[in-house]
Amino acid sequence: MGFLPFVFPLAELEVGQHLYWQIGNFRIHGQVFMTSWLLIGALLALVVIGTKKMERDPKGVQNLLEFLWDYIRDLARTQIGEKVYRDWMPFIGTLFLFIFVSNWGGALVPWKLIELPSGELGAPTADINTTVALALLVSLSYFYAGLSNKGLRYFEYYVHPTPIMLPFKIVEDFTKPLSLSFRLFGNILADELVVAVLVFLVPLVLPVPVMFLGLFTSAIQALIFATLAAYYIGEAVEEHH
Amino acid sequence: MPTLFLFGASEGGLFDFDATLPLMAVQVVLLTFILNALFFKPVGKVVEEREDYVNTSRAEAKKKIAEVERLETELKDQLKEARLEAQKVILEAEQDSENLYKEALALATSEANASREKARREIDSQRDEALNQLKSEADNLGDLIIERLLAKK
Numbered sequence: 001m002g003f004l005p006f007v008f009p010l011a012e013l014e015v016g017q018h019l020y021w022q023i024g025n026f027r028i029h030g031q032v033f034m035t036s037w038l039l040i041g042a043l044l045a046l047v048v049i050g051t052k053k054m055e056r057d058p059k060g061v062q063n064l065l066e067f068l069w070d071y072i073r074d075l076a077r078t079q080i081g082e083k084v085y086r087d088w089m090p091f092i093g094t095l096f097l098f099i100f101v102s103n104w105g106g107a108l109v110p111w112k113l114i115e116l117p118s119g120e121l122g123a124p125t126a127d128i129n130t131t132v133a134l135a136l137l138v139s140l141s142y143f144y145a146g147l148s149n150k151g152l153r154y155f156e157y158y159v160h161p162t163p164i165m166l167p168f169k170i171v172e173d174f175t176k177p178l179s180l181s182f183r184l185f186g187n188i189l190a191d192e193l194v195v196a197v198l199v200f201l202v203p204l205v206l207p208v209p210v211m212f213l214g215l216f217t218s219a220i221q222a223l224i225f226a227t228l229a230a231y232y233i234g235e236a237v238e239e240h241h
Numbered sequence: 242m243p244t245l246f247l248f249g250a251s252e253g254g255l256f257d258f259d260a261t262l263p264l265m266a267v268q269v270v271l272l273t274f275i276l277n278a279l280f281f282k283p284v285g286k287v288v289e290e291r292e293d294y295v296n297t298s299r300a301e302a303k304k305k306i307a308e309v310e311r312l313e314t315e316l317k318d319q320l321k322e323a324r325l326e327a328q329k330v331i332l333e334a335e336q337d338s339e340n341l342y343k344e345a346l347a348l349a350t351s352e353a354n355a356s357r358e359k360a361r362r363e364i365d366s367q368r369d370e371a372l373n374q375l376k377s378e379a380d381n382l383g384d385l386i387i388e389r390l391l392a393k394k
Contacts (some may be wrong), residue, residue, distance in 0.1 A: 016254040026260035036265070040272060047280045054287045056294065062287075069284040090277035098272060129261035137266055189255070 015193065017119040029127055031116060036124040039105040043097060072096060072226075079230035084149060084237050088230065091141060095134060096226035099125055103188055103218030107195075107211065123218075126188045128181070135181035138229040139173070146236030160240055176232060180225060187221045 019030040050061035058066055072093035076085040080092075106123020114121055124130045146154035158169040191214040198207040 016257070018257060023260065028259060028264055029257075029261045032261055032265070033268075036268065040268075044275065044279065047276065051279060051283045054283065056287070056291055058287075062284075065280065065284050066288055069281065069288060072281075073285075090281045091273050093281060094269065094273040094276050097276065098269060124265075127261065128256055129258060130265050132258070133262045133266035134269060136262075137269060 019116050019119040029119070029129060031119045031121050032124045032127045032130060035105065035111065035121050036102065036130070039101045039124070040098070042105070043101045068097070069093075075223075075227060076230050079227060080234040080237065084145070088141070088145065088233050091137075092226050092230045092233075095138070095229055096222055099134070099184065099225050100219060100222035102130070103222055104215065106188065106192065107214050107218055122192055123188050125184055125221075126192050128185050131181040131185040132177070134184070134225070135177035138180060138232060139177045141229070142232040142236040145233045149237045150239075154236065156240060157236065176228075180228060184221050184225055187217055191217055 018032075019034075020027045021030040021033075046061065047065065050065040054062055073085075073089060075096070076089040076092045079085075080088055102123050102125040106126060111121035143154075146157065150156075158166050160169075195207055195211055195214055198210055
Protein backbone atom coordinates (compact mmCIF):
# COMPACT_ATOMS: atom_id res chain seq x y z
CA MET A 1 0.00 0.00 0.00
CA GLY A 2 2.82 2.33 -0.80
CA PHE A 3 0.49 4.80 -2.42
CA LEU A 4 -1.41 5.43 0.79
CA PRO A 5 -0.11 7.71 3.51
CA PHE A 6 -1.08 5.24 6.26
CA VAL A 7 -1.24 1.50 6.53
CA PHE A 8 -4.09 0.13 8.55
CA PRO A 9 -3.08 -3.26 9.94
CA LEU A 10 -6.57 -4.80 9.73
CA ALA A 11 -7.25 -3.68 6.22
CA GLU A 12 -4.83 -5.72 4.20
CA LEU A 13 -6.41 -7.68 1.39
CA GLU A 14 -4.78 -10.89 0.33
CA VAL A 15 -7.09 -12.73 -1.98
CA GLY A 16 -5.99 -16.04 -3.40
CA GLN A 17 -2.86 -16.34 -1.33
CA HIS A 18 -2.42 -19.45 0.72
CA LEU A 19 -0.14 -20.78 3.40
CA TYR A 20 1.06 -24.01 1.86
CA TRP A 21 1.89 -27.08 3.88
CA GLN A 22 3.73 -29.81 2.08
CA ILE A 23 2.68 -33.37 3.00
CA GLY A 24 4.54 -35.89 0.84
CA ASN A 25 3.63 -35.05 -2.71
CA PHE A 26 0.56 -33.14 -1.71
CA ARG A 27 0.10 -29.56 -0.76
CA ILE A 28 -2.65 -28.31 1.43
CA HIS A 29 -3.85 -24.89 2.48
CA GLY A 30 -2.57 -24.53 6.01
CA GLN A 31 -4.65 -21.51 6.96
CA VAL A 32 -7.89 -23.37 6.19
CA PHE A 33 -6.97 -26.24 8.46
CA MET A 34 -5.70 -24.02 11.24
CA THR A 35 -8.98 -22.11 11.47
CA SER A 36 -11.11 -25.19 10.92
CA TRP A 37 -9.33 -27.08 13.70
CA LEU A 38 -9.73 -24.18 16.09
CA LEU A 39 -13.41 -23.81 15.24
CA ILE A 40 -14.11 -27.55 15.34
CA GLY A 41 -12.28 -27.63 18.67
CA ALA A 42 -14.52 -24.87 20.00
CA LEU A 43 -17.62 -26.68 18.70
CA LEU A 44 -16.55 -29.97 20.27
CA ALA A 45 -15.70 -28.22 23.54
CA LEU A 46 -19.19 -26.72 23.61
CA VAL A 47 -20.73 -30.11 22.88
CA VAL A 48 -18.64 -31.86 25.54
CA ILE A 49 -19.44 -29.22 28.15
CA GLY A 50 -23.14 -29.30 27.29
CA THR A 51 -23.48 -33.09 27.34
CA LYS A 52 -21.30 -33.69 30.39
CA LYS A 53 -24.12 -33.74 32.90
CA MET A 54 -27.44 -33.95 31.15
CA GLU A 55 -30.62 -33.83 33.15
CA ARG A 56 -34.30 -34.02 32.49
CA ASP A 57 -34.59 -30.37 33.44
CA PRO A 58 -32.02 -28.85 31.08
CA LYS A 59 -29.67 -26.20 32.42
CA GLY A 60 -27.22 -23.85 30.74
CA VAL A 61 -25.41 -25.22 27.71
CA GLN A 62 -27.65 -28.28 27.60
CA ASN A 63 -30.52 -25.95 26.69
CA LEU A 64 -28.58 -24.58 23.75
CA LEU A 65 -27.60 -28.05 22.55
CA GLU A 66 -31.17 -29.28 22.84
CA PHE A 67 -32.40 -26.28 20.92
CA LEU A 68 -29.87 -27.01 18.17
CA TRP A 69 -30.78 -30.69 18.18
CA ASP A 70 -34.47 -29.87 17.89
CA TYR A 71 -33.81 -27.36 15.13
CA ILE A 72 -31.74 -29.87 13.14
CA ARG A 73 -34.28 -32.61 13.69
CA ASP A 74 -37.09 -30.41 12.39
CA LEU A 75 -34.97 -29.45 9.39
CA ALA A 76 -34.10 -33.08 8.59
CA ARG A 77 -37.61 -34.33 9.24
CA THR A 78 -39.36 -31.80 7.03
CA GLN A 79 -36.92 -32.25 4.15
CA ILE A 80 -36.13 -35.97 4.29
CA GLY A 81 -39.37 -37.34 5.65
CA GLU A 82 -40.41 -39.30 8.72
CA LYS A 83 -39.06 -42.65 7.52
CA VAL A 84 -35.31 -42.20 7.14
CA TYR A 85 -34.52 -38.80 8.60
CA ARG A 86 -32.91 -40.40 11.64
CA ASP A 87 -30.13 -41.94 9.53
CA TRP A 88 -29.26 -38.60 7.96
CA MET A 89 -29.77 -36.24 10.85
CA PRO A 90 -26.13 -36.43 12.06
CA PHE A 91 -24.82 -35.66 8.59
CA ILE A 92 -27.21 -32.75 8.01
CA GLY A 93 -26.56 -31.47 11.50
CA THR A 94 -22.80 -31.69 11.09
CA LEU A 95 -23.01 -29.80 7.80
CA PHE A 96 -25.11 -27.10 9.43
CA LEU A 97 -22.97 -26.80 12.54
CA PHE A 98 -19.66 -26.94 10.70
CA ILE A 99 -20.67 -24.33 8.12
CA PHE A 100 -22.31 -22.13 10.73
CA VAL A 101 -19.31 -22.27 13.04
CA SER A 102 -16.94 -21.70 10.13
CA ASN A 103 -18.88 -18.72 8.79
CA TRP A 104 -19.39 -17.05 12.14
CA GLY A 105 -15.90 -17.90 13.29
CA GLY A 106 -14.53 -16.32 10.16
CA ALA A 107 -16.59 -13.19 10.73
CA LEU A 108 -16.33 -12.79 14.50
CA VAL A 109 -12.79 -13.83 15.39
CA PRO A 110 -10.21 -11.15 14.59
CA TRP A 111 -7.96 -13.57 12.74
CA LYS A 112 -6.09 -10.82 10.99
CA LEU A 113 -4.27 -9.92 14.18
CA ILE A 114 -2.32 -13.16 13.64
CA GLU A 115 0.39 -12.71 11.05
CA LEU A 116 1.06 -15.59 8.67
CA PRO A 117 4.06 -15.84 6.35
CA SER A 118 1.66 -16.11 3.45
CA GLY A 119 -2.09 -15.83 3.07
CA GLU A 120 -4.37 -14.97 5.96
CA LEU A 121 -6.65 -16.71 8.38
CA GLY A 122 -10.37 -16.51 7.74
CA ALA A 123 -13.52 -18.55 7.41
CA PRO A 124 -12.69 -22.08 6.19
CA THR A 125 -15.78 -21.84 4.01
CA ALA A 126 -14.22 -18.96 2.08
CA ASP A 127 -11.88 -21.52 0.48
CA ILE A 128 -13.24 -23.27 -2.60
CA ASN A 129 -11.69 -26.57 -1.50
CA THR A 130 -13.82 -26.69 1.63
CA THR A 131 -17.10 -25.89 -0.09
CA VAL A 132 -16.46 -28.32 -2.94
CA ALA A 133 -15.56 -31.02 -0.43
CA LEU A 134 -18.85 -30.42 1.41
CA ALA A 135 -20.85 -30.33 -1.82
CA LEU A 136 -19.29 -33.57 -3.08
CA LEU A 137 -20.07 -35.21 0.24
CA VAL A 138 -23.69 -34.15 -0.24
CA SER A 139 -23.69 -35.66 -3.77
CA LEU A 140 -22.26 -38.94 -2.50
CA SER A 141 -24.79 -38.92 0.33
CA TYR A 142 -27.84 -38.57 -1.82
CA PHE A 143 -26.65 -41.21 -4.24
CA TYR A 144 -25.95 -43.51 -1.33
CA ALA A 145 -29.30 -42.67 0.29
CA GLY A 146 -31.20 -43.38 -2.92
CA LEU A 147 -29.36 -46.60 -3.73
CA SER A 148 -29.44 -48.00 -0.21
CA ASN A 149 -33.14 -47.23 0.21
CA LYS A 150 -34.49 -48.24 -3.18
CA GLY A 151 -31.70 -50.21 -4.84
CA LEU A 152 -31.58 -49.84 -8.59
CA ARG A 153 -35.11 -48.50 -8.55
CA TYR A 154 -33.42 -45.25 -7.55
CA PHE A 155 -32.76 -44.63 -11.23
CA GLU A 156 -36.50 -44.52 -11.89
CA TYR A 157 -36.18 -41.03 -10.47
CA TYR A 158 -34.32 -39.97 -13.62
CA VAL A 159 -37.24 -40.80 -15.86
CA HIS A 160 -39.82 -40.06 -13.28
CA PRO A 161 -42.68 -38.14 -14.77
CA THR A 162 -41.49 -38.76 -18.35
CA PRO A 163 -38.25 -40.02 -19.95
CA ILE A 164 -37.84 -36.54 -21.40
CA MET A 165 -36.55 -35.51 -18.00
CA LEU A 166 -33.53 -37.81 -18.26
CA PRO A 167 -30.99 -35.30 -19.64
CA PHE A 168 -32.14 -32.61 -17.23
CA LYS A 169 -31.87 -34.91 -14.25
CA ILE A 170 -28.38 -35.98 -15.31
CA VAL A 171 -27.32 -32.35 -15.65
CA GLU A 172 -28.85 -31.73 -12.23
CA ASP A 173 -26.42 -34.19 -10.67
CA PHE A 174 -23.63 -31.89 -11.80
CA THR A 175 -25.30 -28.59 -11.09
CA LYS A 176 -26.32 -29.55 -7.58
CA PRO A 177 -22.77 -29.76 -6.14
CA LEU A 178 -21.69 -26.87 -8.33
CA SER A 179 -24.39 -24.53 -7.09
CA LEU A 180 -24.04 -25.73 -3.50
CA SER A 181 -20.29 -25.12 -3.40
CA PHE A 182 -20.26 -21.84 -5.32
CA ARG A 183 -23.16 -20.36 -3.43
CA LEU A 184 -21.46 -20.90 -0.10
CA PHE A 185 -17.99 -19.99 -1.32
CA GLY A 186 -19.16 -16.87 -3.11
CA ASN A 187 -21.29 -15.57 -0.26
CA ILE A 188 -18.66 -16.00 2.41
CA LEU A 189 -15.78 -14.76 0.30
CA ALA A 190 -17.80 -11.79 -0.90
CA ASP A 191 -18.76 -10.95 2.66
CA GLU A 192 -15.14 -11.06 3.78
CA LEU A 193 -14.07 -8.97 0.80
CA VAL A 194 -16.78 -6.36 1.29
CA VAL A 195 -15.90 -5.97 4.95
CA ALA A 196 -12.18 -5.85 4.16
CA VAL A 197 -12.60 -3.28 1.40
CA LEU A 198 -14.89 -1.12 3.54
CA VAL A 199 -12.50 -1.30 6.46
CA PHE A 200 -9.72 -0.41 4.07
CA LEU A 201 -11.59 2.61 2.76
CA VAL A 202 -13.44 3.84 5.85
CA PRO A 203 -12.01 2.21 8.96
CA LEU A 204 -14.72 3.60 11.25
CA VAL A 205 -18.43 2.91 11.85
CA LEU A 206 -19.40 2.30 8.23
CA PRO A 207 -18.27 -1.38 8.09
CA VAL A 208 -20.30 -2.26 11.21
CA PRO A 209 -23.73 -2.63 9.54
CA VAL A 210 -22.07 -4.57 6.74
CA MET A 211 -20.50 -6.83 9.35
CA PHE A 212 -23.92 -7.48 10.84
CA LEU A 213 -25.27 -8.18 7.39
CA GLY A 214 -22.34 -10.59 7.01
CA LEU A 215 -23.34 -12.43 10.18
CA PHE A 216 -26.88 -12.69 8.89
CA THR A 217 -25.69 -13.97 5.50
CA SER A 218 -23.40 -16.48 7.21
CA ALA A 219 -26.22 -17.97 9.25
CA ILE A 220 -28.55 -18.04 6.27
CA GLN A 221 -25.93 -19.75 4.10
CA ALA A 222 -25.40 -22.47 6.68
CA LEU A 223 -29.16 -23.00 6.84
CA ILE A 224 -29.47 -23.01 3.04
CA PHE A 225 -26.68 -25.52 2.59
CA ALA A 226 -28.06 -27.89 5.21
CA THR A 227 -31.63 -27.52 3.95
CA LEU A 228 -30.65 -28.18 0.34
CA ALA A 229 -28.51 -31.17 1.33
CA ALA A 230 -31.46 -32.58 3.25
CA TYR A 231 -33.78 -31.81 0.37
CA TYR A 232 -31.55 -33.66 -2.12
CA ILE A 233 -31.40 -36.67 0.17
CA GLY A 234 -35.15 -36.51 0.67
CA GLU A 235 -35.66 -36.34 -3.09
CA ALA A 236 -33.47 -39.43 -3.53
CA VAL A 237 -35.30 -41.54 -0.94
CA GLU A 238 -38.81 -40.38 -1.86
CA GLU A 239 -41.09 -43.11 -3.17
CA HIS A 240 -42.77 -42.42 -6.49
CA HIS A 241 -46.13 -43.94 -7.08
CA MET B 242 -2.67 -4.23 -2.15
CA PRO B 243 0.40 -6.38 -2.35
CA THR B 244 -0.95 -9.09 -4.57
CA LEU B 245 -4.28 -10.03 -5.95
CA PHE B 246 -3.98 -13.49 -7.43
CA LEU B 247 -7.14 -14.56 -9.08
CA PHE B 248 -7.75 -16.98 -11.85
CA GLY B 249 -5.04 -18.83 -13.70
CA ALA B 250 -2.21 -18.04 -11.39
CA SER B 251 0.50 -20.70 -11.46
CA GLU B 252 0.53 -20.77 -7.69
CA GLY B 253 -2.36 -19.79 -5.44
CA GLY B 254 -5.45 -18.05 -6.66
CA LEU B 255 -9.07 -18.31 -5.64
CA PHE B 256 -9.66 -21.59 -7.44
CA ASP B 257 -6.56 -23.35 -6.25
CA PHE B 258 -7.62 -26.99 -5.85
CA ASP B 259 -5.23 -29.31 -4.08
CA ALA B 260 -5.15 -31.97 -1.36
CA THR B 261 -7.10 -29.60 0.90
CA LEU B 262 -10.29 -30.84 -0.74
CA PRO B 263 -10.09 -34.60 0.06
CA LEU B 264 -8.58 -33.89 3.45
CA MET B 265 -11.40 -31.50 4.30
CA ALA B 266 -13.93 -34.10 3.13
CA VAL B 267 -12.34 -36.72 5.39
CA GLN B 268 -12.29 -34.23 8.23
CA VAL B 269 -16.00 -33.47 7.82
CA VAL B 270 -16.86 -37.18 7.69
CA LEU B 271 -14.85 -37.73 10.86
CA LEU B 272 -16.59 -34.76 12.45
CA THR B 273 -19.93 -36.32 11.51
CA PHE B 274 -19.07 -39.51 13.39
CA ILE B 275 -17.64 -37.63 16.36
CA LEU B 276 -20.67 -35.33 16.59
CA ASN B 277 -22.98 -38.30 16.20
CA ALA B 278 -21.35 -39.99 19.18
CA LEU B 279 -20.91 -36.88 21.32
CA PHE B 280 -23.91 -34.77 20.37
CA PHE B 281 -26.71 -36.28 18.31
CA LYS B 282 -27.04 -39.60 20.12
CA PRO B 283 -26.83 -38.43 23.76
CA VAL B 284 -28.90 -35.27 23.27
CA GLY B 285 -31.43 -37.20 21.19
CA LYS B 286 -31.71 -39.78 23.93
CA VAL B 287 -32.35 -37.15 26.58
CA VAL B 288 -34.84 -35.22 24.45
CA GLU B 289 -36.75 -38.33 23.43
CA GLU B 290 -36.80 -39.66 26.97
CA ARG B 291 -38.24 -36.36 28.09
CA GLU B 292 -40.83 -36.46 25.33
CA ASP B 293 -41.82 -39.96 26.44
CA TYR B 294 -41.93 -38.85 30.04
CA VAL B 295 -44.13 -35.85 29.19
CA ASN B 296 -46.44 -38.00 27.09
CA THR B 297 -46.85 -40.70 29.73
CA SER B 298 -47.28 -38.09 32.46
CA ARG B 299 -49.95 -36.38 30.43
CA ALA B 300 -51.74 -39.67 29.80
CA GLU B 301 -51.54 -40.50 33.50
CA ALA B 302 -52.84 -37.07 34.44
CA LYS B 303 -55.73 -37.49 32.04
CA LYS B 304 -56.51 -40.87 33.58
CA LYS B 305 -56.39 -39.34 37.04
CA ILE B 306 -58.67 -36.47 36.02
CA ALA B 307 -61.17 -38.97 34.63
CA GLU B 308 -60.98 -40.94 37.87
CA VAL B 309 -61.49 -37.78 39.92
CA GLU B 310 -64.50 -36.84 37.84
CA ARG B 311 -65.93 -40.32 38.23
CA LEU B 312 -65.42 -40.18 42.01
CA GLU B 313 -66.96 -36.72 42.14
CA THR B 314 -70.16 -37.83 40.43
CA GLU B 315 -70.25 -40.91 42.63
CA LEU B 316 -69.87 -38.83 45.76
CA LYS B 317 -72.50 -36.39 44.55
CA ASP B 318 -74.90 -39.26 44.05
CA GLN B 319 -74.10 -40.56 47.49
CA LEU B 320 -74.64 -37.13 48.96
CA LYS B 321 -78.01 -36.85 47.24
CA GLU B 322 -79.05 -40.23 48.55
CA ALA B 323 -77.93 -39.34 52.03
CA ARG B 324 -79.92 -36.14 51.92
CA LEU B 325 -83.04 -37.98 50.79
CA GLU B 326 -82.55 -40.51 53.55
CA ALA B 327 -82.12 -37.80 56.13
CA GLN B 328 -85.33 -36.16 55.00
CA LYS B 329 -87.09 -39.47 55.24
CA VAL B 330 -85.76 -40.00 58.75
CA ILE B 331 -86.86 -36.55 59.80
CA LEU B 332 -90.31 -37.12 58.35
CA GLU B 333 -90.59 -40.46 60.13
CA ALA B 334 -89.51 -38.95 63.41
CA GLU B 335 -92.08 -36.18 63.06
CA GLN B 336 -94.79 -38.70 62.33
CA ASP B 337 -93.70 -40.83 65.24
CA SER B 338 -93.81 -37.96 67.65
CA GLU B 339 -97.22 -36.95 66.39
CA ASN B 340 -98.44 -40.48 66.79
CA LEU B 341 -97.08 -40.63 70.29
CA TYR B 342 -98.73 -37.32 71.10
CA LYS B 343 -102.04 -38.52 69.74
CA GLU B 344 -101.81 -41.80 71.65
CA ALA B 345 -100.98 -40.03 74.84
CA LEU B 346 -103.80 -37.60 74.26
CA ALA B 347 -106.26 -40.44 73.61
CA LEU B 348 -105.12 -42.30 76.69
CA ALA B 349 -105.42 -39.24 78.86
CA THR B 350 -108.86 -38.43 77.47
CA SER B 351 -110.12 -41.97 77.98
CA GLU B 352 -108.74 -42.04 81.53
CA ALA B 353 -110.37 -38.77 82.30
CA ASN B 354 -113.65 -40.02 80.87
CA ALA B 355 -113.40 -43.22 82.85
CA SER B 356 -112.76 -41.45 86.14
CA ARG B 357 -115.58 -38.98 85.45
CA GLU B 358 -117.91 -41.89 84.69
CA LYS B 359 -116.86 -43.63 87.82
CA ALA B 360 -117.44 -40.51 89.91
CA ARG B 361 -120.86 -40.00 88.37
CA ARG B 362 -121.80 -43.57 89.04
CA GLU B 363 -120.67 -43.23 92.62
CA ILE B 364 -122.72 -40.07 92.99
CA ASP B 365 -125.70 -41.81 91.46
CA SER B 366 -125.42 -44.78 93.74
CA GLN B 367 -124.98 -42.58 96.82
CA ARG B 368 -128.00 -40.48 95.78
CA ASP B 369 -130.03 -43.64 95.25
CA GLU B 370 -128.97 -44.88 98.63
CA ALA B 371 -129.80 -41.59 100.22
CA LEU B 372 -133.16 -41.54 98.46
CA ASN B 373 -133.89 -45.09 99.61
CA GLN B 374 -132.94 -44.17 103.15
CA LEU B 375 -135.13 -41.11 103.02
CA LYS B 376 -137.92 -43.18 101.59
CA SER B 377 -137.65 -45.84 104.26
CA GLU B 378 -137.43 -43.16 106.97
CA ALA B 379 -140.46 -41.45 105.47
CA ASP B 380 -142.23 -44.78 105.41
CA ASN B 381 -141.32 -45.38 109.04
CA LEU B 382 -142.47 -41.90 110.00
CA GLY B 383 -145.67 -42.43 108.09
CA ASP B 384 -146.26 -45.72 109.82
CA LEU B 385 -145.51 -44.09 113.14
CA ILE B 386 -147.92 -41.24 112.48
CA ILE B 387 -150.61 -43.70 111.48
CA GLU B 388 -149.98 -45.79 114.62
CA ARG B 389 -150.11 -42.75 116.81
CA LEU B 390 -153.32 -41.54 115.22
CA LEU B 391 -154.82 -44.93 115.52
CA ALA B 392 -153.71 -45.22 119.14
CA LYS B 393 -155.38 -41.85 120.09
CA LYS B 394 -158.67 -42.99 118.94
